[in-house]
Structures are given as structure tokens and as C-alpha cells.
Amino acid sequence: MKAPDFSYFEAQNIEDAIKYKSEDDEAVILAGGQSLLPALNMRLSSPSCLIDISKINNLNEIKIEGDFINIGALATHSDVMNNDLVHEKLPCLVDILKMVAHAAIRNKGTHGGSIAYGDPAAELPAFAVAMNAEIVLSGLSGQRIVNAKDFYLGLFETDLKSDEILIAIRYPLLDVNQHLIFDEVCRRHGDYAMAGLMAKVELDQSKINNLDLVYFATGDKPNVGQNTAKLVIDDGYDYEKLKKSLASEIDFAGDLNSSSEMKLHLATILINKILNKLER
Amino acid sequence: MSAKNSVNISFSVNGENFDDVTVPTRQHLADYLRSQGLTGTHLGCEQGACGACTIEMDGVAVRSCLVLASQANGSSITTVEGFDDEVMQKVKNNFLKHNAFQCGFCSPGMLMTTKEIISSKKKLSRDEIRSEISGNYCRCTGYQSIVDAIEETINEIN
Structure with missing residues (x-):
């Protein structure tokens, strides 16, 4: 499909862009447009105006x-x-x-x-x-x-x-004992994930001292698995236990590729994948 | 400081200057190019998934369905029609030799992606070539022959 009609304003500096945006609630910022333009072409969004900030200098340093x-x-x-x-x-x-x-x-x-x-x-x-x-x-x-x-x-x-x-x-910046490990499951390289996990791990020797689990493609926003992370630190990987914990703290939302039940399963096994990567 | 529903832009396509042309703000670049008779650039999905509309903008490959014509102001664009140098001749011969043009719908995007791949002058494995063209759909599923053609071209020019 084609994008709906909107007006266009090419901002020369941040001040202009801010001023314009503050005067029009329905205006949307356009930078690279690689998420916005598909949404416009599919008519999922209909802003009054696109404020193009891509020509503003020094914002890419x-x-x-x-x-x-x-x-x-x-x-x-x-x-x-x-x-x-x-x-x-x-x-x-x-x-x-x-x-x-x-x-x-x-x-x-x-x-x-x-x-x-x-x-x-x-x-x-x-x-x-x-x-x-x-x-x-x-x-x-x-x-x-x-x-x-x-x-x-x-x-x-x-x-x-x-x-x-x-x-x-x-x-x-990460300390030497901190690591960011990620993994995701997707149907085709480059597609949106069916479920994915970013894990920030802090190690003391080879023992996990601190762990942050943040999921994507699981719910309405980046989902944090705080209690589940504690369980992993204390007891290691136990599929049933971690799955139960994730189900209680994240509201999994299914999509066309995978049901909420499937996402819960993938979210659980992703912890194991992360731990395996950590050992290597 | 006012917004408009059409804008005047200047840019060049395949070395030809388009000065002060008026484009509707909602029109994406692929539609504008096609409206100027440059129908080599194909439109498949219009949401960035299929890669058929890939062009070169200021030296890098982009999806022309995900760039507004208004955003092209001041840029230099190459479409498949403008990719006609000696390297293109080699690519074309190899695509023909390996039967990598089947129905032809994905070909402009495949050729423009090939242009970007070979411009890096890197020797790529077949797996790496597959990864590089992973953003281009061929609904004839003729990937094997397309990888063959790109691989042979890379071998020839390196």
C-alpha cells in the first residue's frame, strides 16, 4: 500500500525540530525511517506531519x-x-x-x-x-x-x-567481569525474533554474581525477568521452575509467528542457551 | 518554518540532474523513479522485506520503498539502469550463464545488492554470499543459481 497523506518539514537544527514538534501533537520525527515508513505504507500510522531530522549535523557522532x-x-x-x-x-x-x-x-x-x-x-x-x-x-x-x-x-x-x-x-562501559550475552530465535536471519534475550552477567571467577535478563519480542515492551534471574543465580537452569517463574512475572503476548505459550517456552530455553554461551 | 504536502527537491539519478522537481511528500522514492520511466526498480512488498526496490543512494544500498522522495534532496542515486559499467557486464554475463534471471522480478534488487557486495572487494564464501543476499526474496527460489553467479563474479574480479 501507499502511505497516507502528511506534510513534511525538513529541520535544519534541533531547536527548529523541537519547536515544530511542540506545536503539533500529531507530528512524528523521521530519522532513517526504516520502521516508520513500513508502518506508514501499511497505514498503521497516520501522522499529520513528518519532521525530518536526518539532515541535522553532528547528531551521528x-x-x-x-x-x-x-x-x-x-x-x-x-x-x-x-x-x-x-x-x-x-x-x-x-x-x-x-x-x-x-x-x-x-x-x-x-x-x-x-x-x-x-x-x-x-x-x-x-x-x-x-x-x-x-x-x-x-x-x-x-x-x-x-x-x-x-x-x-x-x-x-x-x-x-x-x-x-x-x-x-x-x-x-562494561567492566572486565561484566558480559552482555544475547541470543534469539527467528524464522529467517534478519527477521524479527520470535523471542530474544539480552543477559547482562557479572562474574566472580566463574560464578554468576549478578544477572539481568531482558527479553524482546515477548510482550508489550522490553520485559525484565528479575525474579527469574535470581533463581538462575541460586539454582542454575531448571526448565520447569524457570518457566513457571517467567510466566508469573512477564505477560507474554503471542503474535502471528508464535503463541504466548510458544514464547514462554522459547524464553525459558533461551536462558539455557545463554548459560551455555557463558561456559564457552 | 512551515510544513507542506509537496516539496521541491534536486538530486541526480544515474548522472542526470533532476533540478527543483515537485514531489508529493507521501511519495516514496521508488514510485517517483518509476513515474519518471525508470521502471527497472521493482516494487514487491513496499515494507522493506523483499529487496526488489534496492537502489544505491550516496554510495550505499538502500530500499527505495523506505525512503521518501523528499528525503532524496541533495543526494546522488544509482538505479539498476545506471549500473552499466564493465563490472555490470561481468555480473550480467554470469547471471545469464547460471540462469540466475528467472522471472526477473527480483533481479534489479539482486543486481544492486550484488553491486554492493562486490564493491567491498572481499572474497566471500557461499555462506557469506547467502547472508549478504538474505534481504532479497526470489520467489522462483532460484537462490542456488544467484549465489553461483555472484560467486563466479567475485572470483573473476579479485
Whole structure:
């Protein structure tokens, strides 16, 4: 299908974009458009106006700031994958991005766009939550920082206010004993996962000291398995026990590819896959 | 500072300049190109899944169904019609030799993706080639012959 009618505004700087967005509740930010345009073409969304921020300078920088690696909102997935700093400081992100769609889409899709769009089936929102990332927002009254854990409120719903634009994501650098391990089950490479897991693991020798489990493609937003993570630390992998725990703390929502029961099963076995990866 | 439902843009396609042309804001780039007679760019799914509309924009492959014509302002575009150099000749010969054009619907996207693959000048394994073209559907399922053709081209130019 074709996109519905909307007006278009090419912002030359962040201030213009913020001002425009604050004046029109129905306007939507366009960055790479690789999630937004399919939604428009399928008429799942009908904004009044697209505010194109893709031409704004200096929003695609990737740099180290103290104990953080700061990724500018407009860095494309390809930019991030080919960046030396990311390879050195956050190599797991390169492997994760290989699972995000295909080269031609990664060439245009942006890091900030994926984080701000908040698709519950996408890898990056769950990655940001697992990494305890800080999301930098800019609005009429200046900048504020929101922790990724507090940013996702519901299905495609985030803490972004109507006058705010996401301008960067700050990931805390991992210590040598911290690891971000991920896995997902999908029908075809590059497709959305049927279920996926980002696990941040803190090791003391080979014992797990601390564990964060964040799922994607399981519910309405990145789903945290807090109690389940405690069970894994205490008792290791026990399918029935972990499945019961996940069922009690995550509201699994089925989709066309997999029922909620299937997602619960996959979410459980993904823990085993992660633990196996950790041993290697 | 006002928004409009049509915009005037300038860009180049296959070396030809399009200056100050008016495009509806809702029109994606593939539809605009096709409206100008450049019908080599095919449209399959219009949601980024099939890869038939792949073109080159400022040196990298993109889906022209997921780029608005208005976003092309100031850019340099190559479509399958403009991919006609010596390398293309080799690709085309190999696609013909291995019967990699079947119904032809996916071919423009496959060719543009091949252009990006071979421009990296890397020697790729068959598995890597399959991974690189994983974003392009061939509903004839002629992947084997397409991989054969790309593999032979890579061997020839490296």
C-alpha cells in the first residue's frame, strides 16, 4: 500500500525540530525511517506531519565520555557496526546489529530511531535496558536523561514528551567481569525474533554474581525477568521452575509467528542457551 | 518554518540532474523513479522485506520503498539502469550463464545488492554470499543459481 497523506518539514537544527514538534501533537520525527515508513505504507500510522531530522549535523557522532560510550541518535546501524570505538569498547553491539534486518536497511536505519520507536520485538530497546543505558532527550526546557529501564512504558509507548527529541544514547562501559550475552530465535536471519534475550552477567571467577535478563519480542515492551534471574543465580537452569517463574512475572503476548505459550517456552530455553554461551 | 504536502527537491539519478522537481511528500522514492520511466526498480512488498526496490543512494544500498522522495534532496542515486559499467557486464554475463534471471522480478534488487557486495572487494564464501543476499526474496527460489553467479563474479574480479 501507499502511505497516507502528511506534510513534511525538513529541520535544519534541533531547536527548529523541537519547536515544530511542540506545536503539533500529531507530528512524528523521521530519522532513517526504516520502521516508520513500513508502518506508514501499511497505514498503521497516520501522522499529520513528518519532521525530518536526518539532515541535522553532528547528531551521528560516536564518542567516549567518561565511563560511557555515547552514540548519537542519527548514527546508522552500519555506522555503529563499522566504528572502531564500538568494536573496541562494546563489541557485543556489533554482533547484535548483525541480527537487525539486512544491510540495505542497516545503511539507513538509525540507532536513536530504533530506541525511540520502542518496537517490543526490536533488539536495541532490550539491549539499552539490559545495559542500563542513559537516554538523552532534548526539549523546550533543555536536556534531560532518562534511564532506559524507565523509558519504555508500554506498546510503542515511551517517556518522550511531545516537545522532546531523542538525541543520544549513553552506554556505561562494561567492566572486565561484566558480559552482555544475547541470543534469539527467528524464522529467517534478519527477521524479527520470535523471542530474544539480552543477559547482562557479572562474574566472580566463574560464578554468576549478578544477572539481568531482558527479553524482546515477548510482550508489550522490553520485559525484565528479575525474579527469574535470581533463581538462575541460586539454582542454575531448571526448565520447569524457570518457566513457571517467567510466566508469573512477564505477560507474554503471542503474535502471528508464535503463541504466548510458544514464547514462554522459547524464553525459558533461551536462558539455557545463554548459560551455555557463558561456559564457552 | 512551515510544513507542506509537496516539496521541491534536486538530486541526480544515474548522472542526470533532476533540478527543483515537485514531489508529493507521501511519495516514496521508488514510485517517483518509476513515474519518471525508470521502471527497472521493482516494487514487491513496499515494507522493506523483499529487496526488489534496492537502489544505491550516496554510495550505499538502500530500499527505495523506505525512503521518501523528499528525503532524496541533495543526494546522488544509482538505479539498476545506471549500473552499466564493465563490472555490470561481468555480473550480467554470469547471471545469464547460471540462469540466475528467472522471472526477473527480483533481479534489479539482486543486481544492486550484488553491486554492493562486490564493491567491498572481499572474497566471500557461499555462506557469506547467502547472508549478504538474505534481504532479497526470489520467489522462483532460484537462490542456488544467484549465489553461483555472484560467486563466479567475485572470483573473476579479485
